[in-house]
Amino acid sequence: MAQDAGMFMVHQTIGSVLCCKCGIRMQPNAANMCVKCLRSEVDITEGLLKRLVLVHCPECESYLQPPRTWVKLQLESKELLTFCLKKLQKNMNINKVKLVNAEFIWTEPHSKRVKVKVSVQKEVYNGAILEQSYLVEYVQQDHMCESCSRVAANPDQWVAAVQLRQHVSHRRTFYYLEQLILRHGAAARAVRIKQMDHGIDFYFSNRSHGNKFVEFIGKVAPVKSRSDKQLVSHDSKSNNYNYKYTFSVEISPICREDLICLPPKAAAILGNIGPIVVCTKVTNSIALLDPLTLKFGFLDAEQYWRTSFKSLLTSRQLVEYIVFDIEPVSSEITVGGTKYVLADAQVARVSDFGSNDTQFSIRTHLGHLLKPGDHALGYDLYGANTNDMELDRYKGYIPEVVLIKKSYEEKRQKKRAKARSWKLKSLNMEVDDKIKVDEDKRDAEYEHFLKDLEENPELRFNISLYQNKDYQPSEVASVTEDDGEPIPSVPDDELLAANLLAAEFDDLDLIEDGDGEDNMAE
Amino acid sequence: MATRLKFENSCEVGVFSKLTNAYCLVAIGGSENFYSAFEAELSDVIPVIRTSIGGTRIVGRLCIGNKNGLLLPHTTTDQELQHLKNSLPDQVRVQRIEEKLSALGNCIACNDHVALTHTDLDKETEEVVADVLGVEVFRQTVAGNILVGSYCAFSNKGGLVHPHTSVEDLDELSTLLQVPLVAGTVNRGSEVIAAGMTVNDWTAFCGADTTATELSVIENVFKLREAKPSAIVDEMRKSLFDS
Numbered sequence: 001m002a003q004d005a006g007m008f009m010v011h012q013t014i015g016s017v018l019c020c021k022c023g024i025r026m027q028p029n030a031a032n033m034c035v036k037c038l039r040s041e042v043d044i045t046e047g048l049l050k051r052l053v054l055v056h057c058p059e060c061e062s063y064l065q066p067p068r069t070w071v072k073l074q075l076e077s078k079e080l081l082t083f084c085l086k087k088l089q090k091n092m093n094i095n096k097v098k099l100v101n102a103e104f105i106w107t108e109p110h111s112k113r114v115k116v117k118v119s120v121q122k123e124v125y126n127g128a129i130l131e132q133s134y135l136v137e138y139v140q141q142d143h144m145c146e147s148c149s150r151v152a153a154n155p156d157q158w159v160a161a162v163q164l165r166q167h168v169s170h171r172r173t174f175y176y177l178e179q180l181i182l183r184h185g186a187a188a189r190a191v192r193i194k195q196m197d198h199g200i201d202f203y204f205s206n207r208s209h210g211n212k213f214v215e216f217i218g219k220v221a222p223v224k225s226r227s228d229k230q231l232v233s234h235d236s237k238s239n240n241y242n243y244k245y246t247f248s249v250e251i252s253p254i255c256r257e258d259l260i261c262l263p264p265k266a267a268a269i270l271g272n273i274g275p276i277v278v279c280t281k282v283t284n285s286i287a288l289l290d291p292l293t294l295k296f297g298f299l300d301a302e303q304y305w306r307t308s309f310k311s312l313l314t315s316r317q318l319v320e321y322i323v324f325d326i327e328p329v330s331s332e333i334t335v336g337g338t339k340y341v342l343a344d345a346q347v348a349r350v351s352d353f354g355s356n357d358t359q360f361s362i363r364t365h366l367g368h369l370l371k372p373g374d375h376a377l378g379y380d381l382y383g384a385n386t387n388d389m390e391l392d393r394y395k396g397y398i399p400e401v402v403l404i405k406k407s408y409e410e411k412r413q414k415k416r417a418k419a420r421s422w423k424l425k426s427l428n429m430e431v432d433d434k435i436k437v438d439e440d441k442r443d444a445e446y447e448h449f450l451k452d453l454e455e456n457p458e459l460r461f462n463i464s465l466y467q468n469k470d471y472q473p474s475e476v477a478s479v480t481e482d483d484g485e486p487i488p489s490v491p492d493d494e495l496l497a498a499n500l501l502a503a504e505f506d507d508l509d510l511i512e513d514g515d516g517e518d519n520m521a522e
Numbered sequence: 523m524a525t526r527l528k529f530e531n532s533c534e535v536g537v538f539s540k541l542t543n544a545y546c547l548v549a550i551g552g553s554e555n556f557y558s559a560f561e562a563e564l565s566d567v568i569p570v571i572r573t574s575i576g577g578t579r580i581v582g583r584l585c586i587g588n589k590n591g592l593l594l595p596h597t598t599t600d601q602e603l604q605h606l607k608n609s610l611p612d613q614v615r616v617q618r619i620e621e622k623l624s625a626l627g628n629c630i631a632c633n634d635h636v637a638l639t640h641t642d643l644d645k646e647t648e649e650v651v652a653d654v655l656g657v658e659v660f661r662q663t664v665a666g667n668i669l670v671g672s673y674c675a676f677s678n679k680g681g682l683v684h685p686h687t688s689v690e691d692l693d694e695l696s697t698l699l700q701v702p703l704v705a706g707t708v709n710r711g712s713e714v715i716a717a718g719m720t721v722n723d724w725t726a727f728c729g730a731d732t733t734a735t736e737l738s739v740i741e742n743v744f745k746l747r748e749a750k751p752s753a754i755v756d757e758m759r760k761s762l763f764d765s
Contacts, residue, residue: 012688020711023735028685032711125711 030127038130044122045134049091054084054114056140059148070145075114076104084116084138097122100131114138150205158191158203159244160210164217165199166251170316171442173255173282174200175449177221178427179463186216187427194430207245214247219284220462222301225249252304254279254286257318257404258311259379261390262288266307270297275394276381278365278404279311280338281458289335291365291402294342296335312388318377320407321347324359328367337458343367347401349380364403378403408455420450422465524726524741527559533709533729534717536675540582540627541720541727543634543678544589545610546570549579563725571609575602582720583627586671588634591615591654595624617654621647628671631716633678636699638662638670660698665691674703675716678723680743682706682715704743708732 016025019034021041026034033041055064062070063083073080085102092099098121105115119133150157166173177200181187190213192203204210214225229243254260258279267275273290277297281287285300323345330342345364352358360382370376382400391398453459529538529552538549539560546564548557550572560570575584576597586593591614594603598618607616621644623629629640630651637657639648652659664673665684673684674695681703683695696703708718709729719728721744728740741747 010690012690015687015689015692015705017685017705017707018735018739020707020733020736023738028705032685032707032713 031125035130038124038128039132042124042130044097044120044124044130044132047091047095048097048120048134049088050134050136052084052087052136052138054138054140055143057145057148058142059144059152062145064143064145068146070147075109076106080114081116084114084136085118088118088136092120095122101133105135112140112142114140147205156192158205160204160207160247161245162202162204162210162213162217162247162249163196163199164202164249164251165196166253167198168253168255168314170255170314171445172315172449172452173221173251175446176459176463177217179424180220181216182425182427183462183464184216186213189213192430193427200429207243210245210247214249217249217251218301222252222254222282222284222286222299222304223249224252224301224305252282252286252301252308254282254304254309254311255314256280256282257315259313259381259402259404260288260309261312261388261394263307263309263390266299266303266309269303269307270299271295273297275390275396276312276398276402278402289340289365292363292399294330294333294335294340294365309390312386312391313379313381313384315404317379317384318404319380320350320409321376321378321401321403322350322353323347323370323372323374323376325372326367326370329363330367332368339368340365341367343370345370345403347376347378347403350375360401362399362401362403366403366406369406370403375407375409376403377405377407405455408451420454421468423468424450424463424465523563523724523746524728524737524744525559525563526728526730526732526737527556528730529556533731534714535582535727535729536715536717536720537580537582539720539727540585540587541722541725542588543722544568544614545587545592547581547585547606548572549581550574551579559727563727569609569611571606573602573606573609583625583671583717586626586630586632586651586655587614588632588655588657589614590634590656591617593626593630593651593654594618595626596620597624615654617650619647619650626671627716628669631671631674631676632657633676633699633701635678636660638664638674638695638699640670641668662695662698664695672714672716675719675721676701676703677721677744679745680704682708682719682740682743684713684715686713702743704739706736706739706743708736708740710736 014027017028017032018024019026019037020032021037022034024034031038056062057064057070060070060072061074062072065071065083071083073083081102081104085099088099099118100121101119103117105117107113107115114137116136116138117133118136119131121129121131124130144152164177187193187202189204189206189209190202191205194201194203202210202213204213217223218225225247227245227247229245231241232244233242234240256279260277260279262270262273262275262277267273270288273288273295274292276292277288277290279286280289280296285298286304287296287298289296325346326343327345328341328343332339332341343364343366344361346359346361348359364370366376379402381398381402453463527535529535529549538552538556540547545568546560548560548570557570557572564570573581575581575594576599578584584595584597592606592610594606594616596618603616603618610616623640623643629643631638632655635657637651637655637659639651639659639661641661641663643661648659651657662670664670665687667673667684675682676699678701680701681699683692683703683705685705685707687705692703692705707713708715710731710733712718718732719726719740721727724746726740726744726746728737
């Protein structure tokens, strides 16, 4: 440019001309008309859509995106603005008009009108760009979307059902599963959840939801599943077949802390560990520990169901023992994440203690936990009356007592304030009225489950615990000072803040007893 | 007096006609209305000659002239040259010139005393212009356009230039031409002034699209309202136009 070359340029003042239409003074532009005259000449919004229809579902507040998708949108939101503008885009491109700005004009929510003020630009008269804003009115037409109409037509309609069963006499697994499901939101799409004898039924409106749920369960428990379908209706003209799908999921009856006598086949898979084993952990595989040798093995779901064995003794049959003497035999060994110490111990049943001299010398894997004078829970093979073929067949050494865990019952009884600092949510389950429900048994089982959670941090790993707003910490503090050893409790940092979830919490019926125990409302 | 007219539905009357103080050239092939408009105004004063130049109708843009002479491009045929020589008054010198830029009407704008030319015009042509037309020649641009003959139109009384002309340029041109100049438009905002209108000292012809505002600007700058009582004109002039 001449200016860059250093030439002297006279400063150019832009003169003024008269607008060719109205005669007012203005700076010359490409059209040589003042803006008002230009606007009156040319209407760049001519040919643009000004009135459009939005199809809206009043039940779920969503809008139709042709041909078949429904999107959930809030009034006066950015997403709704984008949605509305997309409808104008094609028409604008045809008219060679450029969109510059758009905003909502407030309308009454129930007026069924959405007004958007749109600013557009267009080139007119060889080079002059004119900007104009105009109003677009969207009429909201109500039309129920497919899913809402299906729900309204038959609210109990389900397409897929998952029947979860475990043939054991307690419901501990289901309490734990319930918490897992809540944490991962696996039952979010369930239409209905029903509590049945020995299990829970989940109903879904879509086969894929049911399938996803079954896969989720398969990842957290050792299961065997099968699926079936039943024809509901058939349209011969278009060859549409509607089915109801059922998934039958059976969870293995082996639970944590169960005592098992392994059949020879299973023992062979696991490297011939002693026939008496303790189940230490159940996820999608079963962890078994031989208490006498500290050897362990894992059985995944398939392997288990091939050699399906039942437990010898379950945690119902745990008996309390008192430990007189303990002598570690081996050093600390870490087995599958937890430490064990093999030890020789002298124990006696609490029921025998004081009344007779029956004592047992046993080998236990809890050497790291027990001290003389402690109480422990274990299985009494000496006095038990078992009906197990494998045990009868086995000719080798069977221990008389197998200790499972340390007992905190004594200390718990001293604890005056029974309220816990945490609480759990529960699933919205229907209870079948036809089955007789033993309330006390249920409550005791649940209390047991909560105690389990307190004692085992690894159980709490996958569960969300929430702060109990009504909990008063002061009472508990005094209790812990009395004992040398604190009762196992859940540390505060594991609890999720209740205020984040306060709204959801209000839906739950958590009733507090007179003495402060929390019960689950079913 | 400014008249509005059309040539065959085109408002670019300056393309199809050339008006000077001594004669008027008009293109052939249009309707009688076009000629009638010119003849009504001019026929008792100056000759109105129908012609073509180089077989084309765009006579206004191909030739340049004033009361002293007329210059024609090299594309003019001998017959046309002869016809013009015959039709024009004797004091008007007619000359055909050899110039690469053959659209003389686009390249040169003149009145009876001064001419503005395209910057790339030949030296010889410049001398011929000075000689035949009897004018002082200045090489200039108008609002950055080198086609001065298209973007400005001026008579002995005043002139109209391209609307984007800056104030400094306007002053400079005005000093050169010694006439008052104004920046404006013709034919509803068209910037090509000389194509949209043709003017001499007492009359002007504009395209039919010219708005009333433009027309009043033209009438004021070219002083076409002299016949009217001047008091009203002065009043109007003050309110409409100050440069």
